[in-house]
Amino acid sequence: MSAPTLDIENLKLGFKGYTGYTEVLHGISLSVNPGERVALVGESGSGKSVTARIVLGLLQELRAARIEGRVRFEGQDLDSLNRRERHALRGKAMSMIFQDPTSSLNPVFRIGDQFHDVLRRADPRITRDAALGRAASILAEVSVRDAVRVLNAFPFQLSGGLNQRVMIAMALANEPALLIADEPGTALDVTVQAQTLHLMRKLVEDHHTAVLFISHNLGVVREFADQIYVIYKGRIVEQGPTEAVFDGPRHPYTRALMAAVPRLTGGGIPDIDENSPDFGAPLETHEREGRQ
C-alpha cells in the first residue's frame, strides 16, 4: 500500500501567551489514505480547526505557536521542507473549504478573478480567458449551469449555496491530493448543506481526492466519512470505521456526543455533564496500531 496522503503522528500544539504556556493539542495521531474520507469530530474548542491549520502550514507562521510531532504529506515530512516548498503545496497539493462560503470569498473581487488566482497556483501563466473557461467546466461539475453569470458576479450577488459550490469547485480546481473541509456549510441551512455535501462527495469520489473532514455534526459525518476520529480537549479519544463507531461507541465521550444529537422524535437534549472525568479516560488515545 502506498504512503498515506496525510499522516499525523503525536502532534502537539501550544501557545505562549502572557499567562504562560497553554497546550492545546496533547499528541494527536491520525492518517488519511489516498481517496479516503476521514472525519475529525468534536465539540467547539476541541482542537479540530487548529489541526487543519497546522497541516496547511498556516499556524507555523505564528510566533506564539509551539508545534511538536510529525506531519507527513504523501510520505514527506513537512518539517523538512523550507518555507517556499511548504508554500508550494498550499492550493496545489492540498486545499481547504471553509465554514462560511460567503465570507470566505473576497467581497470586492469577482468570482472569476478569484478563480483565476486559484488556477494560477498550478499554472502561473494561465490567461484570464483560459482560467474562466477552466473555471466554467469545473463549475459544471458542481451543477452550476450559468457559469458565465456566476464568474462575473460578486459573492454578495450569489446565494450561500451557490457560493459554497464555488468554494468546492475552487478547492478541487487544481486536483489536490488532499482536501481539508473545515465544517463546510455550517453557515448554510440544512437542506442546502446536504445538497452541497452530496455534490462534494460525488466530486471527491470522481477525482479520488483524500478528504479530512472536520465537523461537529454527527449526522453529516455518518453520511460522508469512511473513518472517524473523535477528538476531545486536544486528544483523540476514539477512532475507527464510521459504522463501527456509530454502532458501538466505546468511549464515554463518544457516547455523550451521540446522545447530544437532536432527534426528530423529540424528547429534548439529554442532560450531559459539561466536564465529566470519564471523558478524559485514556481508552482509545493511541489506537492507531490496531488499525490498517
Place this chain on the structure above:
Amino acid sequence: MIPLARLLAKRLATSLIVLIGVSMLIFAIARIIPGDPARIALGPNATAEQIADLRAELHLDDNIAVQYGYFIADVARGDLGISLYTNRPVTADIALYLPATLELVLVAGLMMVCIGLPLGIWSARWRGRAADNIIRLISLLGVSAPSFVWAVILMLLFAFYLPLFPIAGRISDSYAISPVTGFLLIDTLLKGDIRAFGNAAWHIVLPAFALALSGIGQAARLTRANMVETYEKPYIEMAQSYGFPARRIANHYAFRPSLIPSLTIIGLDFAAMLGNAFLVEAIFAWPGLSRYGVAVILRKDLNAIVGTVLIISATFLLVNIIVDLLIAFLNPRIRYSQRPA
C-alpha cells in the same frame, strides 16, 4: 453604468444646494463684520460724498436681501463683481491665483496617495515587525504637527542648512512662462521647456510635502488600521490557505476592501489642504489664492471675499463628489445597488 450616473446627478444636485447655502452665509457674514468697505477702499482722505457715491454704486444702502438678489443675478452671468483691492474683476483675480494653489494642493494630494497608502500597506503586511514600527513612528510624527510647523522645519533643514531645494517661490526668475492653464507644471511642458518644468517641480517639492505630511501620516495610519482588521477576515485566511503570494494578498485581497474608509479621509484631508495651504503659501512665498483670500478679508473687499469662499467651497464639493464616485466604483455593493448604501 446607470447607478453611477444617478449617483452623480444626486451629488451634483445636493452640491448646488450646499453652494447656495454657503453663498448666503458668506454674503451675510461679509457684511456683518465691522468696518465700512467703501471707506477702507477709498482711504483716509476720501470725502463723505465720495464714500456715499461708492456705497450707492455697491448697493450697500439697500436691504441685504435685495443686495443678495443683485449678487445672484450677477453670478448667473458669471460675474463676481470688481475687487476693491485690485480694481479688477474678481473672476480675473481668482483665475490668476487659483491655479497656483490648486497645483500645490494637487501635488500634495498626489503625495498623500502615493506615499501614504503604500506606507499603510507595508505597515499592515509587516505588522508587529520593525518596518511596521518605523512607519508607525513616522506617520505619528506626520500627524502630530500642523503643516505650517512642518513647512518651517523642512525649509530650515532642506533649503537653509542643507540647500537641496529652493527656499521660496514657484519658479526661478530666469524662466519666463506665459500662463496658458496657470499650472506651471503643465505650462512648461506645453512650451516644451523641460528645464523650466524641472525647475518648477523642484520648487513645489518642499511646500507640497509640508502640506501633505499630516495627510500622509493619516492615510498610512488609517490604511494600516483597516488592513490589520481585514487581515483577520475569513477571505484572507482562505487566500493564505490557497497559497496566494503574500504580496498579492497585501496589495489586492487585503488592501482593496480596506481602501474605502481611507479614501473618505483622504478626500476630507484633501479639501482641508485648501485651507491649510494658506500658511504654507505664506511661508514659501507661494503666490496662491490663500494669500489673496486673507488680503481681501483684511481689506473687507466684499466681492472678493464672497468669490474666494465660493470657489474654495466649490472645489471642496467637487473633491467630495470625486471621492464618492471613486468609493462607489470600488465598492460593488454601492455600484450595483439602485440606492446608494
